[in-house]
Amino acid sequence: MLVLAGLAACGGTAEQPAHLAATPDPATTRTSAVSAGSSPSAGPAQPTPAATQAPPAADAAIAPVSAAEWSRMVAVGAWHPECPVGRAQLRVVSVNFVGFDGAVHRGALVVNADVAGKVVAIFTQLYESRFPIRRMEPIENYGGDDAASMAADNTSAYNCRRASQANAPAADSPHANGRAIDLNPYENPWLDPRCHCFQPDAGYGSRRAGPGVIVAHGVAWQIFVSEGWIWQDNATPDYQHFDTGYPSRPL
Numbered sequence: 001m002l003v004l005a006g007l008a009a010c011g012g013t014a015e016q017p018a019h020l021a022a023t024p025d026p027a028t029t030r031t032s033a034v035s036a037g038s039s040p041s042a043g044p045a046q047p048t049p050a051a052t053q054a055p056p057a058a059d060a061a062i063a064p065v066s067a068a069e070w071s072r073m074v075a076v077g078a079w080h081p082e083c084p085v086g087r088a089q090l091r092v093v094s095v096n097f098v099g100f101d102g103a104v105h106r107g108a109l110v111v112n113a114d115v116a117g118k119v120v121a122i123f124t125q126l127y128e129s130r131f132p133i134r135r136m137e138p139i140e141n142y143g144g145d146d147a148a149s150m151a152a153d154n155t156s157a158y159n160c161r162r163a164s165q166a167n168a169p170a171a172d173s174p175h176a177n178g179r180a181i182d183l184n185p186y187e188n189p190w191l192d193p194r195c196h197c198f199q200p201d202a203g204y205g206s207r208r209a210g211p212g213v214i215v216a217h218g219v220a221w222q223i224f225v226s227e228g229w230i231w232q233d234n235a236t237p238d239y240q241h242f243d244t245g246y247p248s249r250p251l
Contacts, residue, residue: 020134020153020186056104058127060095060120065110069138073110076144083160084171084248090158090178091116095123097133100211107136110158112178114250118227119157119181125223132212134184150200150240153186174233174243179250181229181242183220187212188239198237205237214239227251 065073070087073079079086091113099105111119126133134153142149142156149156160176174180182188189198189205198205204213214220214231221231228251229242244251 078144150185172247177248190238
């Protein structure tokens with residue numbers, strides 16, 4: 001969530017937020033968790049110890065934006081003619097991540113082609129470190145609405161926000177250029193200047209601890225920074241936000 005020219009929509013305790021705990025994770029309902037397997041016993045007299053299956057790799061992949069996905073992005077206003085990049089400049093990064101339930105899920109981020117390789121490296125390391133992520137879906141799954149995405153604790157990247165979701169000028173905006181990522185926004189809220197309060201959860205604004213929370217020199221911070229990304233590259237506290245520089249630029 002980057003706010004520089006205008007206002008963007010980017011309260012609770014550090015415990016599991018009740019409304020998220022009670023809501024099934026879309027990644028869980030759409031993607032089966034990867035679980036350990038076991039070998040059959042050799043027989044009643046000589047049982048074979050269970051063989052645990054190694055967790056799968058992050059298995060990251062980069063693909064062009066499909067025609068169907070692009071149609072959805074345009075339909076919800078995540079792309080419009082004023083946006084600085086189009087379908088040809090964007091890529092979909094699909095990658096496994098570890099959920100707050102400890103299981104493995106599959107997620108996707110839409111990013112600029114020029115940072116796709118870095119995004120693969122970052123989320124592979126987050127997976128290998130078992131840094132928990134609530135869910136990871138493109139913004140069009142939330143109607144292009146950043147507030148709805150944040151309320152669902154959704155990790156997202158590209159979003160050329162509509163005027164009703166005021167943002168930095170599109171040409172400069174890291175999100176509109178596909179070079180920004182908002183990670184676990186419920187655990188890592190931003191300070192909304194319209195209410196002078198942390199959104200979407202006030203508790204995490206003052207209590208910076210717990211699973212999925214980003215702190216300076218913590219695991220997630222170290223991974224992003226080691227790949228050249230900047231944390232909170234804005235004029236207001238925005239704990240969820242990493243980008244490659246403002247005004248937006250490739251690494």
